[in-house]
Amino acid sequence: MKGLFITFEGLDGSGKTTQIALLSDYLKRKGLEVITAIEPGGTALGDKIRHMLLDRENAGMSHKAETFLFEASRAELVSKVIGPALGRGKIIICDRFFDSTIVYQGIARGLGVEKIMELSLWATDGIVPDLTFLLSVDVDGGEERLSGSSKSRDRIESEEDKFKQSIYEGYLELSRKYSDRIILVDGKQDIKKIFGQIKERIDRELDKL
Ligand code: TMP
Secondary structure: OOOEEEEEEOOOOOOHHHHHHHHHHHHHHOOOOEEEEEOOOOOHHHHHHHHHHHOHHHOOOOHHHHHHHHHHHHHHHHHHHHHHHHHOOOEEEEEOOHHHHHHHHHHHOOOOHHHHHHHHHHHOOOOOOOEEEEEEOOHHHHHHHHHHOOOOOOOOOOOOHHHHHHHHHHHHHHHHHOOOOEEEEEOOOOHHHHHHHHHHHHHHHHHHO
């Protein structure tokens, strides 16, 4: 079987973690081998980079340094986990991938979409997700979930609402541009309804394998 690479995107607090857990369980119950990963992170080196990126003590990090750290973590994840797993025909579900860098660094930080795309494709050796679920919640929706969660805010979650608004809009723009790959899902619906839509799309994808 050919491998399948699925990614989830959205603002912090959009419900990605819950949906990834549901999808992973669903696929495993079908007897499929599933690998889940998170960006930044997912490897020994990537976990260290994640810590640097999210540490609030690094509040003044330059935008370019931030971008290279995300890409470094991604290059390691692709070379150690995603590339080999796809080669063995596995299903990989990744919590964020380069669409995050396009939107957060390319659009919200203003570094440019083309530049980030070029860097990202270099980091991934040209690997692009087969399917991306964008769980769309507006800034207020994401903030509501974040304030209800017990984890304290990291460096990026602490950014101001203006930054988050441009991420929200950037994601919508990206989903229109890559509408074949990026599936826009209304993240404000209840958990079961969201998962129903994801499951329906995944079942169609599995039939093609
Ligand atoms: P997480 O909390 O969803 O694991 O992601 C960590 C934070 O890093 C989140 O606020 C989004 C941000 N991020 C970027 O700014 N650029 C990227 O390329 C990635 C993968 C995440």
